[in-house]
Amino acid sequence: MESINTLNLDGLPKIIFGTGKFSKLPDIISAYGRNVLIFVGGESLKKSGCLDTFIRQLHQAQINYRGISVRNEPSTDVIDGVVFQIRKTPVDAVVAIGGGSVIDFGKAVSAMLPVDGSIKDYLEGVGTKKPSGAKVPFIAVPTTAGTGSEATKNAVVCDRK
Numbered sequence: 422m423e424s425i426n427t428l429n430l431d432g433l434p435k436i437i438f439g440t441g442k443f444s445k446l447p448d449i450i451s452a453y454g455r456n457v458l459i460f461v462g463g464e465s466l467k468k469s470g471c472l473d474t475f476i477r478q479l480h481q482a483q484i485n486y487r488g489i490s491v492r493n494e495p496s497t498d499v500i501d502g503v504v505f506q507i508r509k510t511p512v513d514a515v516v517a518i519g520g521g522s523v524i525d526f527g528k529a530v531s532a533m534l535p536v537d538g539s540i541k542d543y544l545e546g547v548g549t550k551k552p553s554g555a556k557v558p559f560i561a562v563p564t565t566a567g568t569g570s571e572a573t574k575n576a577v578v579c580d581r582k
Contacts, residue, residue, distance in 0.1 A: 446475065447482040453558045454513025459488045460527045462519030491519065495526035497580040500540045504533045514558045520565040525576040531559040540578060
């Protein structure tokens with residue numbers, strides 16, 4: 422039986438899959454610019470040593486980054502807070518490395534950076550505004566199998582109020 426070592430699927434979204442592809446992430450980011458916002462989940466990336474290696478690669482590629490750790494489901498208040506802080510700095514791409522919650526958080530922030538207002542204004546069934554489709558380029562790096570968040574354009578967001 423033959424195995425697939427590398428798989429590139431063109432289209433929306435573009436999917437790059439294969440052994441060692443994580444080491445290519447700085448090159449992928451560079452295609453968008455030199456300023457990146459990175460969301461990571463829990464501790465596994467750090468404990469594995471992959472986060473330190475990735476940060477070294479970003480430095481070598483002269484990519485400026487800001488890292489944010491995500492530990493819970495993305496909430497409207499937290500998304501709005503991050504977007505308010507980040508809007509003041511240049512962001513050429515948003516990268517989310519983790520499970521579904523981390524990826525949904527990154528998608529929501531990348532969609533909110535170029536628009537005004539709260540994410541609540543754009544929530545389906547709640548808000549009154551329609552998304553324009555404008556967003557900061559978004560790169561998803563799933564670390565869990567089965568969520569599918571990396572292959573959809575929507576994000577699951579909660580509002581506990």
